Amino acid sequence: MIFEAVRKLALPFAEIEKYVPQRGKILDVGCGHGIFSEMLAQKSPTREVLGIDPAINKIRLAQAHRAGLPNLKFKHAYLPEINSKFDCIIIIDVLYLLPIKKKVEILTNCKKLLKKNGILILKEVEKTGSLMFFITKLEEIIMVQLLKYTYSDKGNLYFVNTAYYLKLLRKLGFKKVKSRQIRAIIPYPHMLFVFRA
Numbered sequence: 594m595i596f597e598a599v600r601k602l603a604l605p606f607a608e609i610e611k612y613v614p615q616r617g618k619i620l621d622v623g624c625g626h627g628i629f630s631e632m633l634a635q636k637s638p639t640r641e642v643l644g645i646d647p648a649i650n651k652i653r654l655a656q657a658h659r660a661g662l663p664n665l666k667f668k669h670a671y672l673p674e675i676n677s678k679f680d681c682i683i684i685i686d687v688l689y690l691l692p693i694k695k696k697v698e699i700l701t702n703c704k705k706l707l708k709k710n711g712i713l714i715l716k717e718v719e720k721t722g723s724l725m726f727f728i729t730k731l732e733e734i735i736m737v738q739l740l741k742y743t744y745s746d747k748g749n750l751y752f753v754n755t756a757y758y759l760k761l762l763r764k765l766g767f768k769k770v771k772s773r774q775i776r777a778i779i780p781y782p783h784m785l786f787v788f789r790a
């Protein structure tokens with residue numbers, strides 16, 4: 594798929610994968626087509642990976658194209674519909690689609706669903722004054738609002754800066770392991786947050 598190839602050039606998935614535990618239950622929230630969920634399951638058979646997304650078309654594609662690994666499942670669901678505990682929860686490029694109240698709700702939910710000392714991995718595009726941020730925003734306006742290719746409840750974009758996430762995660766009781774910029778071939782301003790519950 595062309596989309597998948599472009600996504601892999603845009604995002605250093607391998608860099609994020611390093612922070613995911615090698616074993617245990619892993620939840621990928623807003624997994625989209627399941628690119629990262631599949632990578633996690635392929636890299637370690639002792640990971641039990643569940644990818645969820647509210648976009649039924651994406652989940653159907655993920656189920657059709659990424660079936661076969663015994664440690665990988667996809668489900669059409671929002672986070673509040675999930676009620677088991679996880680060793681690691683991943684949210685990649687989802688929160689920019691949600692207003693502040695929803696960001697707080699989803700992260701609060703993650704805290705509840707993580708086991709003690711479980712890992713939260715959050716990746717978002719950093720809101721800055723840079724040209725690259727402007728280009729990213731423009732692309733998202735096209736994908737979310739014009740083409741409606743990326744599903745969003747509200748159809749709006751809610752980028753926030755790094756300081757906002759650091760403050761919110763601490764306020765919700767998460768403990769910082771790492772927060773840093775990561776880079777792919779296409780130089781989007783990616784910000785990675787690794788926190789413990």
Ligand SMILES: C[S@@+](CC[C@H](N)C(=O)[O-])C[C@H]1O[C@@H](n2cnc3c(N)ncnc32)[C@H](O)[C@@H]1O
Nearest residue numbers: 623624625646647648685686687690744745746
């Ligand atoms: C830019 S895509 C990222 C997909 C995937 N995480 C990746 O990195 O390739 C954003 C995803 O968030 C999903 N999404 C939108 N609203 C959501 C919500 N309220 N909760 C969870 N996922 C949501 C969309 O359906 C879409 O698949």
